[in-house]
Amino acid sequence: MPEINEYSEVVRAHHSGLRYFIRSLGVQSAWVDDIAQEAFLLAYKKWDELDEATNAGAWLRTIARNLVMNELSKTHRRQRLIDENLTTLLLDAEPETDRPGRAEDHGIRNRALGECIEQLSDRSREIIRARYFDDRNSSEIGDDLKMQPATVRKVLFHARQLLADCLRSKAIHDAL
Amino acid sequence: MSAPQHQEWIERLLENDLGESDKEQLLAALKADPQLREEFSSHLIISDALARQADERQDETFVRSLTGHVISLGREDENAFVGGVERRIVFRRWSRRLAIAAVIALAGFGSFLVYRQSTAPPAVGQMIELDGHGKVIARREARGGSHQVPKDGFFRIRFDNGAVVAIEGPADFRIESPKRMHLHSGKLNAWCPETAHGFQVVTATGTVTDLGTSFGVSTEASGASNFLVLDGLIEVSRGKETRRVTEGNAVRTADTSGIADLDFEPEPFSRTWPLASGILSTSGSVVPASPGTAEQLSVLESDDTVMVIPEKRNVIFDQSIDAELIGPGSLSPKNAEQLHHLPADPEMRLRSFLIRYNPKQRFDFRRFDGEVTFDRPVMAICGQGKYLDATDAAFANGAYTDVSEYARRFRGIDLDQPSKFPEEVTLSEDRRTVRILFNAGVSSDDIRVILEEN
Numbered sequence: 001m002p003e004i005n006e007y008s009e010v011v012r013a014h015h016s017g018l019r020y021f022i023r024s025l026g027v028q029s030a031w032v033d034d035i036a037q038e039a040f041l042l043a044y045k046k047w048d049e050l051d052e053a054t055n056a057g058a059w060l061r062t063i064a065r066n067l068v069m070n071e072l073s074k075t076h077r078r079q080r081l082i083d084e085n086l087t088t089l090l091l092d093a094e095p096e097t098d099r100p101g102r103a104e105d106h107g108i109r110n111r112a113l114g115e116c117i118e119q120l121s122d123r124s125r126e127i128i129r130a131r132y133f134d135d136r137n138s139s140e141i142g143d144d145l146k147m148q149p150a151t152v153r154k155v156l157f158h159a160r161q162l163l164a165d166c167l168r169s170k171a172i173h174d175a176l
Numbered sequence: 177m178s179a180p181q182h183q184e185w186i187e188r189l190l191e192n193d194l195g196e197s198d199k200e201q202l203l204a205a206l207k208a209d210p211q212l213r214e215e216f217s218s219h220l221i222i223s224d225a226l227a228r229q230a231d232e233r234q235d236e237t238f239v240r241s242l243t244g245h246v247i248s249l250g251r252e253d254e255n256a257f258v259g260g261v262e263r264r265i266v267f268r269r270w271s272r273r274l275a276i277a278a279v280i281a282l283a284g285f286g287s288f289l290v291y292r293q294s295t296a297p298p299a300v301g302q303m304i305e306l307d308g309h310g311k312v313i314a315r316r317e318a319r320g321g322s323h324q325v326p327k328d329g330f331f332r333i334r335f336d337n338g339a340v341v342a343i344e345g346p347a348d349f350r351i352e353s354p355k356r357m358h359l360h361s362g363k364l365n366a367w368c369p370e371t372a373h374g375f376q377v378v379t380a381t382g383t384v385t386d387l388g389t390s391f392g393v394s395t396e397a398s399g400a401s402n403f404l405v406l407d408g409l410i411e412v413s414r415g416k417e418t419r420r421v422t423e424g425n426a427v428r429t430a431d432t433s434g435i436a437d438l439d440f441e442p443e444p445f446s447r448t449w450p451l452a453s454g455i456l457s458t459s460g461s462v463v464p465a466s467p468g469t470a471e472q473l474s475v476l477e478s479d480d481t482v483m484v485i486p487e488k489r490n491v492i493f494d495q496s497i498d499a500e501l502i503g504p505g506s507l508s509p510k511n512a513e514q515l516h517h518l519p520a521d522p523e524m525r526l527r528s529f530l531i532r533y534n535p536k537q538r539f540d541f542r543r544f545d546g547e548v549t550f551d552r553p554v555m556a557i558c559g560q561g562k563y564l565d566a567t568d569a570a571f572a573n574g575a576y577t578d579v580s581e582y583a584r585r586f587r588g589i590d591l592d593q594p595s596k597f598p599e600e601v602t603l604s605e606d607r608r609t610v611r612i613l614f615n616a617g618v619s620s621d622d623i624r625v626i627l628e629e630n
Contacts, residue, residue, distance in 0.1 A: 008243040015239060023224045024217040030323045030348075032224065041246045082189065085203055093213050113225055132226035135352055137191050137380060143415055153187035154180070160222040161215075167222075 001047050011040055014057050021061050025068045025094065026087040031080040035071075039064040065091065116166035124159040131156055186216055190223055192348075192360055193380050193399050193431070300354040301335035310457025310549070323350040332451050332551070338630075339372035339386075341365070342451035352378075363394035365406075365445050365452035365467075369490050369629075382429030385411040387420070390452070392445040392467070400430035402438055406449065406469055424469045442467035453486040454527070454627070460546025462531070462612060474574025477536045482614060482621075484548045485530040487571045490629050493524040495570060497626065498563050499556035501603050507559050508600040512591035518556060525629035526555070528571040531612055534620040541597055544614040550627060553607035558624040561588040567624055586619040 002010065019036045027035060042063050043056070050059055069091060071080050081087045117125060123145075130141045138152040145152070185202040188194040194202070206213050303318035307329050318333045326345030333341045335354050343349055347362020356376045368375045368386040375386040380399030384391060389408025395401040403412050404426040412419050414429045421427055426438040442449070443466065450464035458464055465476055465485040473485050497518045500507045507514065533544060558564050564587060589599045597615035601623055604611070614621045 004243060007246065008239060011243050011246075012239045015242070020221045020224060023220050026220070028325070029224055029227060030325050037242055037246070040242060044246045083199060083203070086199075086206070089203060089207055090213065090217065093210065113229055117229075128226060132223070132229065135350065135358060137193070137378075138187070139381070139415060140378070140383070143413075149415075150184065153184055153191075157183040157187050157219070160219050160226075163226075164218045164222050 001044065007044060007047075010043075010056055014060050015040075017057060018060050018064055022064050022068065025065070025090050026082045027068060027071075028080055028082055035064060035067050035080070038067055042067075065094070112167060112170045113163065116163045116170070119166060120159055120162060124155055124162075127152060127155050128159050182212060186219055190219065191380070192397075195398060195431075299336075300351060301333055301337075301339075303331060303333045306330040306332065306451075306456065310451075312456070318351055320351060320353050324348075330447070330451055335372065335375075337372040337375075338369040339375045340367045340452050340454075341377075342448040344448045359393055359395050359401075361395055361397055363392065363444060363448060365390070365392045365448040367452050367489070379429070381431055382412055382414045382435070385413070387411055389423075390449075392442065392449065394444060398431065400428065402426060402428050404438075404440060404442060404445070406442060406467060424471075450484070450486075453529075454551045455484055455486075455529070456549045456551050456608075458484060458546065458548045461544035461614075462546030462548050464548075470573040474572070476532075477534045479535045482531060482533045482544045482546060482612060485532055485573070487528040487530055487573050487624075489527040491526045491528070491570050492522055493526050494520050494522045496520045497556055497567060498558070499626070500559045500563065501557040501601065502555065504603050504605045504607060506600055506602040507557070507589065507591075509591045509593075509595075509598065516556070526571075527627055527629045528567070529625045529627075530572075530622055531610065531625060532620060532622045533614050533616045534622075535616070541615055541617045543597075544612065544616060547609050547611040549609045550625070551608075552627055554603055554610060554625055555628050556626040557601060557603060557610065558626070559589040559601055560591070561586070564588050564622055564624055567626070571624060571626070587622055589614070589621060589623055 015036060018039060019032050022032050022035050022039075023029065039060055043050075043060055050056060068081075068087060072084055072087060072091075117128060120128065126145070127141055130136045130144065131138075136144070138149040138156065141147070141152045142149040147155075182202065182205055185194055185198050189199065189202065206216060299317040299319050301318040303316055303322075304312050305314040305326075307313050310330075313329070318335070324331060324343075325348045326343070328345040330345065331343045331347075331349075333343075333351065335341070337354050339354075341357065341364055343359075343362060343364040345362065347364070348360035349362065349364070350358040350360070352358060355372070355374055356378065358378045360380065364377065366375065366377065366386065367390045368388065370388065373386055373388055377384050377393050379393065379395040379401040381395075382401050382403065384393055384403050387409040389410055390406040391408075391410050392404040392406065393401060403410065403421060405421050405423050407423055409423070410421050412421055412427050412429065412435055414435050417434045419427060419435045424440055426440045428436050428438040430436075445467045446464070449467035453464075455464050461480075461482050463481045463483060465473060465483040468476070470488075473487075476483055476485060499516055499518065500514050502516045502518065529548075529550070531548065558567055589601060591599065593599060593615060598613065599615055599621070600613040602611040603609070610623075610625055612623065
């Protein structure tokens with residue numbers, strides 16, 4: 001088994017991508033960290049079975065994927081999922097092998113995301129901050145900014161799309 | 177690029193605000209369109225990244241605490257390991273604290289505590305978790321950003337500004353700040369003293385702002401929410417619409433409508449209201465009173481139980497109190513003459529509960545034995561009619577309406593009853609539990625339990 005310093009480097013290198021991967025399978029935001037923790041725990045116990053440390057990311061994803069599948073089979077734990085049918089669909093669609101090149105494969109670094117947020121329009125940035133930093137829903141944001149909630153939702157959707165594009169371009173840039 | 181309808185559905189799903197029918201349509205679209213699936217996954221990921229963005233150093237805290245916890249459990253023997261995993265799942269809310277302890281013990285990160293204290297969200301109060309029987313199973317600091325999704329049991333949060341909130345599982349709630357929390361689903365009761373006026377509870381379809389009161393909120397998975405006022409005044413807002421709601425009234429907000437009147441029906445809050453009021457548990461013949469306004473509480477009757485009825489809160493202690501019990505021990509015929517005098521202290525705020533047997537119609541003697549545990553030590557217990565009368569003006573919900581000399585004489589605990597019908601009140605060593613033994617007949621039996629509010 002790895003020593004604490006060695007394993008903390010493994011966690012540091014992979015926790016971000018792993019948590020985003022778990023979230024992408026339709027796990028409720030509040031439970032993502034718990035499932036990530038379970039995945040790291042199982043990986044630690046089975047560390048000797050890992051061929052090479054460089055494959056740890058893909059291996060952790062496989063473990064996390066199995067843990068999410070387990071969620072589907074345990075009725076009392078389905079509350080961890082946004083919707084069990086949605087997770088079934090996303091699991092079926094998610095290739096079991098690692099697929100490089102997506103923004104989340106590199107983890108989403110806070111600094112990169114911060115830079116991307118700064119590139120949004122003032123209004124989009126204001127709405128993003130209200131939604132994610134102040135935890136307000138679209139109706140409340142609409143009240144504050146005198147906008148229809150549906151318009152707020154549309155701005156949020158497009159802002160996230162712009163952020164995803166921005167992060168992808170940064171990931172490609174970093175890889176060069 | 178996804179269709180506008182899909183975008184709207186995805187956005188509502190991310191806000192936990194999508195109806196079942198729309199969800200089914202979204203799922204069908206996701207199933208049929210791989211590109212839409214990819215787009216949806218990306219939105220899930222970006223939304224999570226944005227939520228984490230608020231605290232840049234959170235990631236490092238996660239790494240350190242998780243590593244310590246994993247290694248602590250991973251080095252146990254196989255059976256202990258499995259047990260550890262099960263413990264962690266069942267008591268998941270303890271995991272961070274265990275992790276922190278493990279990191280400190282294993283890695284000797286001397287600076288970690290300092291680091292964590294400087295980066296953890298600020299504490300906004302104290303939170304206790306109780307099981308379905310009212311037994312306290314965890315105590316911890318309540319912190320801004322804390323998100324809980326209990327399947328069952330209860331949470332009681334006492335904010336530093338004095339607001340008290342009780343939540344019943346299943347629920348999904350998030351503490352935002354000392355003055356604001358979100359209730360995504362479930363039900364809660366809140367009580368706010370003057371120092372907490374302006375406290376808000378936000379649901380998917382409405383926001384309640386306290387204006388000096390005790391209120392209940394319940395919200396359904398659809399986002400539809402009920403707001404009910406047990407005492408005082410609240411303001412409910414939805415979009416541009418705002419309504420003030422007074423004691424004994426209720427309103428409902430929903431996606432498809434504005435703020436609508438609702439029948440005042442407090443029974444769904446029969447578990448959270450006592451908890452917000454300070455009653456942790458009861459047993460035997462003693463039960464918490466059903467929730468209601470002060471007027472309703474003052475006339476509650478039951479042939480079969482002894483009720484614990486919350487009375488006035490935040491009462492200035494500006495008049496002295498005579499009480500038979502002010503510490504651990506019993507009041508019984510053996511010490512019927514015992515009396516203590518508590519001098520006034522206007523710096524203190526008090527509150528009280530009436531423990532009352534008030535039959536609708538009984539003409540026989542009946543024995544009641546049970547106890548109630550409060551969230552704080554009891555300061556004084558008034559057991560006999562004359563001491564109840566003397567404290568009514570300060571604490572009672574309503575006037576004691578039966579003014580006949582006979583009724584007033586037998587109003588309190590009867591310490592001169594025949595020995596085969598003894599009455600007794602006992603305060604536990606920790607001064608939190610009051611046990612009663614009543615042998616009551618046609619008249620009511622009351623005692624008043626007084627506690628320090630602040």
